[in-house]
Amino acid sequence: MNQGDxxxxxxxxxxxxxxxxxxxxxxxxxxxxxxxxxxxGAGKSTLIKVLSGVYPQHGGTVRIGGEPVHxxxxxxxxxxxxxxxxxxxxxxIIPGLSVAENLLFERIVSGTIRAISSLRSMLKPAxxxxxxxxxxxxxxxxxxxxxELGIADKQLLxxxxxxSRLPKLLVLDEPTSALSQVEVDRLFEVIRRMRTxxxxxxxxxxxxxxxxxxxxxxxxxxxxxxRGGQRAPFNWDIALTHMLGEQAVRAMEEFQERRGTQVCxxxxxxxxxxxxxxxxxxxxxxxxxxxxxxLGSGKSELARGIFGxxxxxxxxxxxxxxxxxxxxxxxxxxxxxFLVPEDRAAESMLPGWSIAQTVSLPFLKQFTPGFxxxxxxxxxxxxRIIEDLGVIATGPDQDVDALSGGNQQKVVxxxxxxxxxxxxxxxxxxxxxxxxxxxxxxxxxxxxxxHDDAVIVxxxxxxxxxxxxxxxxxxxxxxxxxxxYVTQTSREQILSKMSEVA
Amino acid sequence: xxxxxIIGSEDLRNRIRDYIVKYGFIVVTVxxxxxxxxxxxxxxxxxxxxxxxxxTSVVAIVGLGVTVAMVVxxxxxxxxxxxxxxxxLSAMTMVIYGLTGITAVIVVLIAGAAVGLFNALLxxxxxxxxxxxxxxxxxxxxxxxxxxxxxQSVSSGMTLRDGSTAPGKFTADFLLIDRATWGPVPFPVxxxxxxxxxxxxxxxxxxxxxxxxxxxxxxxxxxxxxxxxRSYRALAYVISGVFASIGGLILSSRIxxxxxxxxxxxxxxxxxxxxxxxxxxxxxxxxxxxxALGAILLGxxxxxxxxxxxxxxxxxxxxxxxxxxxxxxxxxxxxxxSRYVSAV
Numbered sequence: 001m002n003q004g005d006x007x008x009x010x011x012x013x014x015x016x017x018x019x020x021x022x023x024x025x026x027x028x029x030x031x032x033x034x035x036x037x038x039x040x041g042a043g044k045s046t047l048i049k050v051l052s053g054v055y056p057q058h059g060g061t062v063r064i065g066g067e068p069v070h071x072x073x074x075x076x077x078x079x080x081x082x083x084x085x086x087x088x089x090x091x092x093i094i095p096g097l098s099v100a101e102n103l104l105f106e107r108i109v110s111g112t113i114r115a116i117s118s119l120r121s122m123l124k125p126a127x128x129x130x131x132x133x134x135x136x137x138x139x140x141x142x143x144x145x146x147x148e149l150g151i152a153d154k155q156l157l158x159x160x161x162x163x164s165r166l167p168k169l170l171v172l173d174e175p176t177s178a179l180s181q182v183e184v185d186r187l188f189e190v191i192r193r194m195r196t197x198x199x200x201x202x203x204x205x206x207x208x209x210x211x212x213x214x215x216x217x218x219x220x221x222x223x224x225x226x227r228g229g230q231r232a233p234f235n236w237d238i239a240l241t242h243m244l245g246e247q248a249v250r251a252m253e254e255f256q257e258r259r260g261t262q263v264c265x266x267x268x269x270x271x272x273x274x275x276x277x278x279x280x281x282x283x284x285x286x287x288x289x290x291x292x293x294x295l296g297s298g299k300s301e302l303a304r305g306i307f308g309x310x311x312x313x314x315x316x317x318x319x320x321x322x323x324x325x326x327x328x329x330x331x332x333x334x335x336x337x338f339l340v341p342e343d344r345a346a347e348s349m350l351p352g353w354s355i356a357q358t359v360s361l362p363f364l365k366q367f368t369p370g371f372x373x374x375x376x377x378x379x380x381x382x383x384r385i386i387e388d389l390g391v392i393a394t395g396p397d398q399d400v401d402a403l404s405g406g407n408q409q410k411v412v413x414x415x416x417x418x419x420x421x422x423x424x425x426x427x428x429x430x431x432x433x434x435x436x437x438x439x440x441x442x443x444x445x446x447x448x449x450x451h452d453d454a455v456i457v458x459x460x461x462x463x464x465x466x467x468x469x470x471x472x473x474x475x476x477x478x479x480x481x482x483x484x485y486v487t488q489t490s491r492e493q494i495l496s497k498m499s500e501v502a
Numbered sequence: 503x504x505x506x507x508i509i510g511s512e513d514l515r516n517r518i519r520d521y522i523v524k525y526g527f528i529v530v531t532v533x534x535x536x537x538x539x540x541x542x543x544x545x546x547x548x549x550x551x552x553x554x555x556x557x558t559s560v561v562a563i564v565g566l567g568v569t570v571a572m573v574v575x576x577x578x579x580x581x582x583x584x585x586x587x588x589x590x591l592s593a594m595t596m597v598i599y600g601l602t603g604i605t606a607v608i609v610v611l612i613a614g615a616a617v618g619l620f621n622a623l624l625x626x627x628x629x630x631x632x633x634x635x636x637x638x639x640x641x642x643x644x645x646x647x648x649x650x651x652x653x654q655s656v657s658s659g660m661t662l663r664d665g666s667t668a669p670g671k672f673t674a675d676f677l678l679i680d681r682a683t684w685g686p687v688p689f690p691v692x693x694x695x696x697x698x699x700x701x702x703x704x705x706x707x708x709x710x711x712x713x714x715x716x717x718x719x720x721x722x723x724x725x726x727x728x729x730x731x732r733s734y735r736a737l738a739y740v741i742s743g744v745f746a747s748i749g750g751l752i753l754s755s756r757i758x759x760x761x762x763x764x765x766x767x768x769x770x771x772x773x774x775x776x777x778x779x780x781x782x783x784x785x786x787x788x789x790x791x792x793x794a795l796g797a798i799l800l801g802x803x804x805x806x807x808x809x810x811x812x813x814x815x816x817x818x819x820x821x822x823x824x825x826x827x828x829x830x831x832x833x834x835x836x837x838x839x840s841r842y843v844s845a846v
Contacts, residue, residue, distance in 0.1 A: 152524060333728035347726050350719040352787070361716055362727040365711035372707050 004031050004065025004081075006169050006200045012059035013046050013203040020046045022224035023060070028169060030065075033191060035215035037243055039406070039434035043224045044204055045087070048173050051202075052084035053077030065170055078106070081168030085158050087204075087432070092158040093146050100126035100142040103131065103161055107201060119143060130157075132164035133144040133190055150296070152179050163190060169196060171202045177431060180294050181498075188214055206434065208236060232363055240435065257470050257487050260284030264423055264454035265306070265324070265337075270315035272298040272305070276313055276478030283423065283456060288449045290459040290469025290486075292494060298478035299458040300342050303427045306456075307339040319423065332360055336422040340412055340429050348412045349400055356382035356396040359415040385414035390440055406437030413441050423454045430464050442468045462494050474498055523835045524784035527828065531799045538806035545809050552688055554805040555798070559694035560585075560749045561796035564772040565779070566701045567745025572776055572788035573705060574738040575718035576625065576632035581746035582769030583643035584617050585666075586762070588750025590647045593656035593760025596676060600669040603676030607751060614747025615740050617643060621664075622736035640769070646718035648762060656760025672758050679755035690752045695793070696744070702790035714738060715787070746772075774825045775800055802825060 006028035013021040014281040020043045028034045038044045050058045069080040094102055103126040105111045123142055130137045137155060146238040150478040176184045191201055198362045205211055218230045220242040228242035269278040283289050293299040305312040308326025317324040319335055326332035341347035360367045367377045382396025391405060400408055430438045445468055449455045459465050465472055466486060474482035474497045482497040539546040564581050571578040588610040595606040624635035658671035682689040705711035716724040717731050725731045753764050779792025803820045
């Protein structure tokens, strides 16, 4: 009964006068995993929201097993057997409720579980839900407030909840962005099992390696229409050409490893966590240092410590030979140490602000020639960054909220580049960023290092690090486990260092 | 075909909506003004208009302070109490201590700044949410100001604790704050316009104001962009305190005695005009000219209703309607998401 091919026909969706989906036609065969690939702004999120019943005003039809379904509300969508796990994990979580209540939330809302029930009575059904993902969560864990959970556990919670409802169509939007390798493996195993049960899976991801190992079909969405479909094994050159267009693919450059000789930042006895041992680290001018570490490895703590956003538990730093102990980001910025933070929405973006205003904020002094802020100077700087990094925008006055994730990131990276960094820190700069923007940002970052400044890229993705970095450092549990130039190591070696348990 | 037609009409709807959001409030103000002016002869006399602007100026100036606090994403509930404190303090300085009007002005301004600093201490250092901290300050100030005057209003010739008569009186120059005119224009109106222009300039044309708006939009992103968030939040409360004390000075000069109940109703009016101001020109954020216009609109409504012979309680109803209307402009109709006001 769970079976049914999903046929999507001529789906259209516009926001005001701006058409985002221009007639999407695709099939999601049952018992197969269909991957959806697309650059930021291609319309992936909109398509997913149409499928999950968020946009009742869409055009076109969706059929499941030949039966047309009406997707007017999220409840409709769920009732016809479509389960969606959204990229933004917090949208699916209700803080203040326990893990068990969150697992059973839809049943509580629908009244299947009495409104007034003891938490104890919920533990058993909650455990069954968790079992859908083979999560062996203990009673005490189920009693916890979800607020206390890490991002990975929250992600697993929403996944388990979706899987437990035995959907006909399972839509997963970047489900692995917060998960460790072990958790990813477990998720994939479950998805494969869903596949044998005849579920149709729509898998949206930027990570080609995941699609390669999981998907049976691949479709590419670009500018609101489907541009190409393939069956496994996939030809990635063709897929990327469909996704980005000819030009972007050709723009890939050959990588030249650079080695700096002069020290930019030297760190001594840095202690990141109470339980971790202190380490030393030097960052050289003229090279890109890739710090690879999983969530919780301490990479954000390292970046924020150098930038003065937080304080190290112990340790001292020297920048260009002079003592460096920033009391706040403002102090670090004065020494031309900049950070592109991990969480773009929460830590970089100012809602309602234009590109020009976002760009000028850290350097307002430069835009105040006399006593008065020069709007013209801001605008021309905004325009320069738009052109320089290929930001897709209507102009420097456009609101940053209206930009896609990749373009927002370009604006943030661009604004720090204009400040001529001595040391540029980028924490997960490629998260939620399409491949085109990722290449552009990488190219810029390498260009900075080419000018004898230092760059640190912190990421959990080895491929991203290998793409951009000259030297790789592996961070595990707040300690440095490995340090090598990329030409002297391999993906496998880095991976094994990351998974080594001390 | 049908799709395109739908897009076309939606586009038009959005454009109309944007126009309403942008100019709706100004149109409402002008229409009300014209209605009162054509129907009531008294209303259109220049004297009425200037006296309306004059009594509006206190609310407007205090509202400007609230605006600055709202820009950094906070709210200052102590402004009414500070204005009241200013009335009592100025009266004490002149009447009980027999000092000059200039001294009274300086004492009051310092007191306003001091209360602002105290708010900043609670909010920035002790990390108490803005609303709650300033609520606490409000009560403290309201009680504290009564302490040295034994809960009595201060007026010249009053009997002091030791049985003697108060030596001083409100000085002539101090009384001029409210009574002086420049041509037909009362001094408080000039002060109101100058302070509005200065606040507008500070908030939108200087880097300090820009950083304050940044803090209101996203404090963490601002900090990571190098903004000294704590300092600017503190500064905002000091500015708010000083503006409230300036409003209190005008009030004190107007009443001519240290009335202990003065300033009591100011808080709600000042917050209301600052909120109304967020809806002006569709900015959906606190701004100086918006606050000024909000205060003028409120002035027009109250004066008009009074002249038309409505009972006093009609004023509150009218204020409430104006506020709700403004909030509909800011929240319902505007397509910009306002972080500043929702932080309240």
